Amino acid sequence: MNNSKKFIHLYSxxxxxxxxxxxxxxxxxxxxxxxxxxxxxxxATLAQISRAIFSPDFSGEIxxxxxxxxxxxxxxAVAGISLAIxxxxxxxxxxxxxxxxxxxTKKIFMHIFRRILGFMRSxxxxxxxWLFVAALGLTPFSAIFALAIPYGGTLxxxxxxxxxxxxxxxxxxxxxxxxxxxQILFYGYLPMVKLDMISYTMYRxxxxxxxxxxxxxxxxxxxxxQIQLSLADLAYNEVWTFIFFLVSLVIFIDLWSNIxxxxxxxxxxxxxxxxxxxxxxxxxxxxxxxxxxxxxxxKIEGADIFSFFSEKNYYYTKKFLSELIxxxxxxxxxxxxxxxxNALVLTLQxxxxxxxxxxxxxxxxxxxxxxxxxxxxxxxxxxxxxWYNRILFxxxxxxxxxxxxxxxxxxxxxxxxVFKPGILPGAIALALHNFGILGKxxxxxxxGIDARPIKNLSTSGANSPExxxxxxxxxxxxxxITYIIYRWEVILRTTIIVGFVGAGGLGHQFKLSxxxxxxxxxxxxxxxxxxxxxxxDILSDKMREIIK
Amino acid sequence: xxxxxxxxxxxxxxxxxxxKALSSLSFNIQKGELIALIGSxxxxxxxxxxxxxxxIDPTQxxxxxxxxGINEYKSNKVFAKKVGMIRQQFxxxxxxxxxxxVLAGRLSQWSTTKSILSLLIPQDKTxxxxxxxxxxxEDKLYEKTSNLSGGQKQRVALxxxxxxxxxxxxxxxxxxxxxxxxxxDVLSLLVSLAKEENKTLITSLHSVKYxxxxxxxxxxxxxxxIFFDLPTKDITESRLEDLYSLQxxxxxx
Numbered sequence: 001m002n003n004s005k006k007f008i009h010l011y012s013x014x015x016x017x018x019x020x021x022x023x024x025x026x027x028x029x030x031x032x033x034x035x036x037x038x039x040x041x042x043x044a045t046l047a048q049i050s051r052a053i054f055s056p057d058f059s060g061e062i063x064x065x066x067x068x069x070x071x072x073x074x075x076x077a078v079a080g081i082s083l084a085i086x087x088x089x090x091x092x093x094x095x096x097x098x099x100x101x102x103x104x105t106k107k108i109f110m111h112i113f114r115r116i117l118g119f120m121r122s123x124x125x126x127x128x129x130w131l132f133v134a135a136l137g138l139t140p141f142s143a144i145f146a147l148a149i150p151y152g153g154t155l156x157x158x159x160x161x162x163x164x165x166x167x168x169x170x171x172x173x174x175x176x177x178x179x180x181x182x183q184i185l186f187y188g189y190l191p192m193v194k195l196d197m198i199s200y201t202m203y204r205x206x207x208x209x210x211x212x213x214x215x216x217x218x219x220x221x222x223x224x225x226q227i228q229l230s231l232a233d234l235a236y237n238e239v240w241t242f243i244f245f246l247v248s249l250v251i252f253i254d255l256w257s258n259i260x261x262x263x264x265x266x267x268x269x270x271x272x273x274x275x276x277x278x279x280x281x282x283x284x285x286x287x288x289x290x291x292x293x294x295x296x297x298x299k300i301e302g303a304d305i306f307s308f309f310s311e312k313n314y315y316y317t318k319k320f321l322s323e324l325i326x327x328x329x330x331x332x333x334x335x336x337x338x339x340x341x342n343a344l345v346l347t348l349q350x351x352x353x354x355x356x357x358x359x360x361x362x363x364x365x366x367x368x369x370x371x372x373x374x375x376x377x378x379x380x381x382x383x384x385x386x387w388y389n390r391i392l393f394x395x396x397x398x399x400x401x402x403x404x405x406x407x408x409x410x411x412x413x414x415x416x417x418v419f420k421p422g423i424l425p426g427a428i429a430l431a432l433h434n435f436g437i438l439g440k441x442x443x444x445x446x447x448g449i450d451a452r453p454i455k456n457l458s459t460s461g462a463n464s465p466e467x468x469x470x471x472x473x474x475x476x477x478x479x480x481i482t483y484i485i486y487r488w489e490v491i492l493r494t495t496i497i498v499g500f501v502g503a504g505g506l507g508h509q510f511k512l513s514x515x516x517x518x519x520x521x522x523x524x525x526x527x528x529x530x531x532x533x534x535x536x537d538i539l540s541d542k543m544r545e546i547i548k
Numbered sequence: 549x550x551x552x553x554x555x556x557x558x559x560x561x562x563x564x565x566x567x568k569a570l571s572s573l574s575f576n577i578q579k580g581e582l583i584a585l586i587g588s589x590x591x592x593x594x595x596x597x598x599x600x601x602x603x604i605d606p607t608q609x610x611x612x613x614x615x616x617g618i619n620e621y622k623s624n625k626v627f628a629k630k631v632g633m634i635r636q637q638f639x640x641x642x643x644x645x646x647x648x649x650v651l652a653g654r655l656s657q658w659s660t661t662k663s664i665l666s667l668l669i670p671q672d673k674t675x676x677x678x679x680x681x682x683x684x685x686e687d688k689l690y691e692k693t694s695n696l697s698g699g700q701k702q703r704v705a706l707x708x709x710x711x712x713x714x715x716x717x718x719x720x721x722x723x724x725x726x727x728x729x730x731x732x733d734v735l736s737l738l739v740s741l742a743k744e745e746n747k748t749l750i751t752s753l754h755s756v757k758y759x760x761x762x763x764x765x766x767x768x769x770x771x772x773x774i775f776f777d778l779p780t781k782d783i784t785e786s787r788l789e790d791l792y793s794l795q796x797x798x799x800x801x
Binding site for chain 2 (some may be wrong): 469477
C-alpha cells in the first residue's frame with residue numbers, strides 16, 4: 001500500500017466525520033438567515049406553548065377524551081402490527097431462502113422477496129395511507145393496511161436477516177437427521193431467533209403507536225387527531241395533555257418490552273408483578289389486546305374486510321392507478337421537462353432538510369450524551385461521580401424519551417406555529433424527534449465501552465482528556481457514525497411527511513398536488529422520493545464500508 | 549551491587565464485601581528482582597498486583613514504593629514513571645493504530661495538547677519505532693490494533709511499556725490467553741527487557757513451569773496468605789505438590 005492510501009485507510013473515520021461536518025456546514029448556507037425565519041408573533045407563541053407544558057389541561061372532559069383517543073390509537077397500532085407480523089413472517093421466511101435447497105430457486109426467491117419487502121418499506125406509512133384514502137376513501141382497513149405494509153416490510157427484512165445469521169451447526173444436525181425444510185424451520189430456526197424476533201417486534205410496536213397517532217392526518221381519530229384539533233384552536237394546554245398521554249403510552253410499552261426482554265434472556269420464569277408471573281401476564285396482555293382491538297375495529301368501527309376487497313374497490317383502485325399513470329391525459333407531469341426540473345429542485349431541498357436535521361440532532365446528542373451514560377454518571381469510567389450527576393442523568397434521559405415519543409409530524413405541527421414555512425422548521429421537527437433516539441443509542445454505546453483499556457491508559461499516566469481522546473473516542477466513533485448514518489436514512493424517508501404541514505420539499509408539493517388532484521405529479525414526486533431513498537441506501541452502504 | 553528496596557509492604561489486608569482477599573502480607577522487594585506470583589485462581593495474585601499499581605487501596609497496612617507511601621503519589625503521571633502494568637491482551641485500544649497505542653506510554657510525559665496533537669501528527673515517532681523494533685513489530689506501525697493476533701497485541705503492550713519506561717513492571721497473567729509457543733515468546737521477551745534495563749518485574753502466572761524457568765524468586769499465595777516465598781533454586785517438587793494438594797483438600801471441605 002502506498003502512503004496516501006495508507007493515510008486514508010488509517011484515518012477513514014476521522015476523514016469521514018470531517019466530510020460529513022463539511023456537508024452539514026454547506027447545508028446551513030442553503031438557508032437565507034437574513035430573512036425573517038420566525039413568524040412576527042412566533043416568539044410569543046413559543047413562549048405560550050412552552051408555558052403550557054407546565055399547565056396541561058386535566059379537566060374531566062379532556063381526560064375522558066384523552067383516554068378514548070389513546071385507546072383508539074392503541075387499537076390501530078395493535079391491528080396494524082399484528083397484520084405486519086403475519087406479512088413479515090411469510091415474506092421474511094421466503095426471502096431468507098432457508099426453505100429451498102436448490103441454489104437457483106433459492107437465489108430467485110431471495111431476490112424477488114427482498115425486492116418486494118424493500119418496496120413495501122421504502123414508502124412511508126402516511127403516504128400509503130394517503131394513497132389508500134385517495135383510492136378507496138377512509139375506512140378502518142385503509143389505515144390498518146397503510147400501517148401493515150411498511151411495517152411488514154421492515155420487520156420482514158429483519159426477520160430474514162436474523163434467520164440467515166442463524167448458526168449453521170444445529171441446522172446441519174437437524175438436516176442430517178432427516179428433517180424436512182419445514183421441520184427445520186420450526187425446530188431449528190425459530191427457537192433460535194425467537195428472542196430477537198420478539199424484542200425487535202416490541203420495538204416496532206412502540207413505533208407503530210406513534211405511526212397510528214399520525215394517521216390523524218388522513219382523518220383517523222386518535223391522539224394525533226385531538227392534537228391537531230387543539231392546535232387549530234390554539235388550546236396549547238390541551239395539546240400537552242394529549243402529548244403526555246402519547247408519551248406515557250410509549251414509555252409503558254418501552255418499559256414492558258425491556259422487562260420482558262430481560263426475563264426472556266435470563267430465561268427467568270419466576271419474575272412476577274403483583275404476584276403474577278410476568279411471562280404469563282405478558283402473554284395474557286398481548287392476547288387481550290389482540291382480541292379487543294380487532295373486536296373494536298370490526299364491531300365499533302364497523303370495518304368490513306369483504307367490502308374492502310369488493311369489486312367496487314377494485315374498480316376504484318384501477319381508476320386511481322390509471323389516474324396516477326395519466327391514461328387519457330395530455331398533461332402528464334412525469335413526461336414534462338419543466339415538471340422534472342421543479343421536482344429535482346424539491347428533491348435537493350428534501351435532501352438538504354435531512355442533512356440539517358441529522359446535523360442538529362447530532363449536535364444535540366453530543367452536548368448531552370456524556371452525563372447520561374451510566375458508566376460515566378456513576379464514575380466507573382474515569383470521571384469521579386459528583387452529586388449533580390444523578391440529577392443531570394435523570395433530566396436528560398427524560399428529555400430523550402420525551403423527544404422520541406412524539407412523532408416528527410406532531411413536532412412539525414408545533415414548530416410550524418413558530419417558524420415560517422420552509423425547510424428549517426421541517427429540519428427542526430425531524431431533529432427534535434431523532435435527537436432522543438440518537439442520544440439513547442449513543443449513550444448505550446458509551447455504556448458498552450470496555451473499561452480495561454481505559455483503566456490501563458490511566459495507569460500509563462493519562463489524564464481525563466487524554467483518556468477521552470486515546471480511549472473513549474476511538475472506541476465509540478465507529479458506532480456513533482453508524483448510528484448517525486442509520487438515523488439519516490430514516491430521516492430522509494420521513495422528510496416527505498413533515499413537508500405535509502408546510503415544511504417544504506417534496507412532501508409539501510405532494511400535499512398540494514393531492515389537493516389539486518394532479519395525480520401524475522404525485523407519480524413524479526413518488527418516483528423522485530423512491531430514487532432519493534434508493535440513493536441514500538447506496539450512499540450509506542458505501543459509508544459503512546469505509547469505516548469497517 | 550548495592551541492594552535497594554523498591555517495594556515494601558507491611559501487614560496489608562484487603563477485604564471485598566467482608567470477604568478476605570488478602571490477609572496480613574508483609575515482604576520486601578529489591579530493585580532488579582524478577583518475581584513470579586503463583587497460586588490458583590482466587591488466591592489473591594491479581595488483588596496484590598492491583599494494590600501495587602494503585603488501582604485499589606488495601607483495607608489495612610502500608611505500601612511503600614521507592615521510599616514513599618503509595619498514597620503520597622498524588623499525580624498518576626508521576627506514578628506512571630515508577631510503576632507500569634501489563635495485563636492480558638485487553639490493554640490496548642483496538643480501534644487505534646499500533647503507533648498510538650505504543651505512544652500512549654508517553655502520555656505521562658506529554659502535555660494534553662501534545663497528546664491530542666500526536667493523534668494527528670505522531671510525536672516522538674522514533675521512540676515508538678525503536679521500541680516496536682525491540683519487540684519485532686516495526687512493520688506493524690500503522691496497522692489497526694484489532695487486526696493483530698493475541699501474541700502480537702501482547703508485544704505491542706510491551707512496546708508501550710518500553711516507551712513508558714517505569715522502574716517497576718507489573719504483569720498480570722500476561723500469557724493467560726496465548727498458546728504455548730507465543731507464551732514462551734512473550735515471557736522471555738518480557739524478562740529479557742526487564743533484565744537489560746535492571747527493572748523490577750513482578751508477574752502473576754498460572755504455570756509453575758514458566759515461573760521456574762524465567763524468574764529468580766517465587767511467591768506462592770493461597771487463600772490470601774503467603775504459602776511460601778523462596779528463591780527459585782530452593783523450590784522443590786514436594787513444596788509445589790503441597791501447594792496444590794492442600795488446595796484440593798480445601799475445595800473438598
